[in-house]
Amino acid sequence: MTTMTITIERTPRTFRIGTDTLQVEELSITLPFARKPCNLSKLGGDQPETILVTETREMSTAEFDEFAANLLRSRDWLDGKGGTTQVGTLCVEVCAPGRPYLYINPEGSNYARYVARLG
Numbered sequence: 001m002t003t004m005t006i007t008i009e010r011t012p013r014t015f016r017i018g019t020d021t022l023q024v025e026e027l028s029i030t031l032p033f034a035r036k037p038c039n040l041s042k043l044g045g046d047q048p049e050t051i052l053v054t055e056t057r058e059m060s061t062a063e064f065d066e067f068a069a070n071l072l073r074s075r076d077w078l079d080g081k082g083g084t085t086q087v088g089t090l091c092v093e094v095c096a097p098g099r100p101y102l103y104i105n106p107e108g109s110n111y112a113r114y115v116a117r118l119g
Helices: 061-069
Strands: 010-017 020-031 049-058 089-095 101-105 114-118
Touching: 010 049, 020 114, 061 089, 089 114
Parallel strands: 049 089
Antiparallel strands: 010 020, 020 049, 089 101, 101 114
């Protein structure tokens, strides 16, 4: 088996939204988002968008597999997060050992409304 390492630059950015200041990391790549995918087999999308990571959620492989198999299920930790700016899409990054990275934009909801995949 061959292992490949990909390095993606992350640039710290600060946004002002109303009276709030938001710290994000902008990824050096763009990814397409799928709208309301029920699982990872339904990913893909239209135009690639700039990813702005607001937080990273690390999971075990079992937690990730359950999450990825049920993307439309309500999750308290997604509630009220995500959205879009003129620069890009605000996302929660989800990762687990040996699994792809997921970028979740719940658009203020409590489920994975928009999902992009890396890996």
